[in-house]
Amino acid sequence: MNKRTRAVGFGNATDADGIALSLGQQVRNYVLQKIDSGEWPEGTRIPSEAQLVEQLGASRMTIHIALRDLSAAGVLMRKQGAGTFVAPRSSQSTFLELRNIHAEIEARGNRHTTDVHVMEAINCDLSLATEMNVVPGSTVFHSLLVHRENGRPLQIEDRYVNPLFAPDYLEQDFTRITPNEHLMAMGPLKEVEHVIQAVTADEQSRALLEMQPGEPLLLLRRRTWSRGLIATSARLLHPGTRFSLAGRMTVPH
Amino acid sequence: MNKRTRAVGFGNATDADGIALSLGQQVRNYVLQKIDSGEWPEGTRIPSEAQLVEQLGASRMTIHIALRDLSAAGVLMRKQGAGTFVAPRSSQSTFLELRNIHAEIEARGNRHTTDVHVMEAINCDLSLATEMNVVPGSTVFHSLLVHRENGRPLQIEDRYVNPLFAPDYLEQDFTRITPNEHLMAMGPLKEVEHVIQAVTADEQSRALLEMQPGEPLLLLRRRTWSRGLIATSARLLHPGTRFSLAGRMTVPH
DNA sequence: TATACAAACTTGTATATACCAATATATGAT
DNA sequence: ATCATATATTGGTATATACAAGTTTGTATA
CATH class of the missing domain: 3.40.1410.10 (Chorismate lyase-like)
Known part of the structure; x- marks a missing residue:
């Protein structure tokens, strides 16, 4: 089995322009889609790395790096031993209010x-x-x-x-x-x-x-x-x- | 040899409060110190991953992840095949100039x-x-x-x-x-x-x-x-x- | 009931390995 | 000298493995 091109779960393996996405990008997109769709509202505890490994078929390290990136971007909050949670929207893009x-x-x-x-x-x-x-x-x-x-x-x-x-x-x-x-x-x-x-x-x-x-x-x-x-x-x-x-x-x- | 506590190169293995630092954190500190001290000014091509592996004694993946983080933070710019470069200060913390x-x-x-x-x-x-x-x-x-x-x-x-x-x-x-x-x-x-x-x-x-x-x-x-x-x-x-x-x-x- | 302890679970870190992809450089033919 | 090609270098991605460290949960004991 080709490690590089396998699609994650039921997600898309290409973006809007048909460019092949990396597995890590697919994992990130999967999580972001869940958040944007409202399925995982703020504060939700998302599936553990082990569960995502099962659900998405990527290795734990790939999942881990993807979640780590989203955590650095302020989308998720992770706590060792406790789990991974959807970060509050307000803590993102804090700078210069007056968005609405x-x-x-x-x-x-x-x-x-x-x-x-x-x-x-x-x-x-x-x-x-x-x-x-x-x-x-x-x-x-x-x-x-x-x-x-x-x-x-x-x-x-x-x-x-x-x-x-x-x-x-x-x-x-x-x-x-x-x-x-x-x-x-x-x-x-x-x-x-x-x-x-x-x-x-x-x-x-x-x-x-x-x-x-x-x-x-x-x-x-x-x-x-x-x-x-x-x-x-x-x-x-x-x-x-x-x-x-x-x-x-x-x-x- | 203990993998977790070995110090990077000649760098410190603890922070100001004596808390042990992870290897990845030591690598990031090493790079940041080079930049902050002026030794590596903007645009400098920093040592390749392979060279840092030799210099610092960490594995390539550890080096890679550390540089990847700094790249995501806007401190470095990486280009596949070409190298890793110190990002211009102006592209960091882009928001609200007037820092200096x-x-x-x-x-x-x-x-x-x-x-x-x-x-x-x-x-x-x-x-x-x-x-x-x-x-x-x-x-x-x-x-x-x-x-x-x-x-x-x-x-x-x-x-x-x-x-x-x-x-x-x-x-x-x-x-x-x-x-x-x-x-x-x-x-x-x-x-x-x-x-x-x-x-x-x-x-x-x-x-x-x-x-x-x-x-x-x-x-x-x-x-x-x-x-x-x-x-x-x-x-x-x-x-x-x-x-x-x-x-x-x-x-x- | 309350406490202490053990087990299970979860994320964090580090390594070794393998291969892919983009760039730069050296080499050779013309 | 110029161009095309091969080679080396460099970062990108993915996996398997191992162990550390913090949290939660369950269980036994007082």
Whole structure:
């Protein structure tokens, strides 16, 4: 029997592009699929190495290394003698919150509402084409929303979206779900880029955020990559005086 | 011969607390020490697995796993057939640069100078004690510097330091090395907390940064943990109009 | 019932072996 | 000198084996 190409359990032996996956990768995918599907929620004790050896047909060392990798990545938590557990989602990607403004506002026990000011498809100029990494003149979607916490404006969300990534973007009702939630459902994001600046409000932003003249703004520009393209580029503007970004991270080695 | 307790090469077999280290940990420490000491700068091709087997006396699999871990942590880059290389520092802890303002300014080809305004030991009040997680009234060190890029003020560094972590802090010449560099040498940091805000400059900050009235500032508060205590808490103030924080991170699975 | 101890289970570490895959280098023919 | 080929080097993956070390569970004893 060929040791290298045997498939794990009933899992796939190739990825979406038909590239053969290593046994270790298949084990990792198997575990991640169980977690993503909800079958193994946070805190679940997953099968022991010995059980996975039986279920998946790989050797114990292969299983061990795969689980070790997922543990280093923060997906699992392992404890000698006790077992292997699904790590809480919150301990991952701790850095720079503000992944879901709706969830964050609700978590504070407050009410979140959204005003939709712009929903349009536009042909992008050279500057925007560079920002989105598309050819100039291409059509991209554009939305401009204001998020409110208990009625007070908290964030201007000025977003451009690649139609290839989210074709139905303009049909969404963003007073009911956030753009972020819709985009998350479109596909897994691979990379995130942030640029943070303090700026003075222009007149439009000042009016939308109901601020006094001269108040500083916190500007967060965020681009996310998915499926090899820039899925979305957003400018998130916050009143500096009553908003902060917080993050905490464990340092590698 | 006992497989488990044999020391790697000339390295230590125990950590600072006398706890026995695994062989794999010794290998990782060996590599990290070479990198941290500058003996292996960025881009260096480090000895091959076979050479490390000879030099350190561990088996190839042990060496391989150790290097694999460091590769996953972003410390090394490995290429099949070519070798193992020290990864550029910038690709580590990619998120939120500004770990070393001196290095960043020099990397831009500019000149970095520092003005020292305050160097003192103070007894902390309740607020500061909470921030530093020490008992109120304890002595903590305090420094206030201004970092300049080609003569222009770029950052106010207002820092409090736990004397237990860096007893010689006040004896340092911060026109020659940065506080960050001194603190890094004191011990490994385990965790970092950031809070980012946009604020309006008070009169002192405005003067130190040579800004116009009303210009916005980017405020970065950073606390770092090491050896189970808060090593340092810093307020870093930047002119918002000519400064930005950038970061890029790959999303776990 | 409570405690002590033993056994079973689980992950952690290390090695030896085997072969695969990508890269770099030496060699030889043209 | 150039190109193609063979060879050596280097990391990647997978397995089998052995033992260490921490946790849980079961059992016997006081």
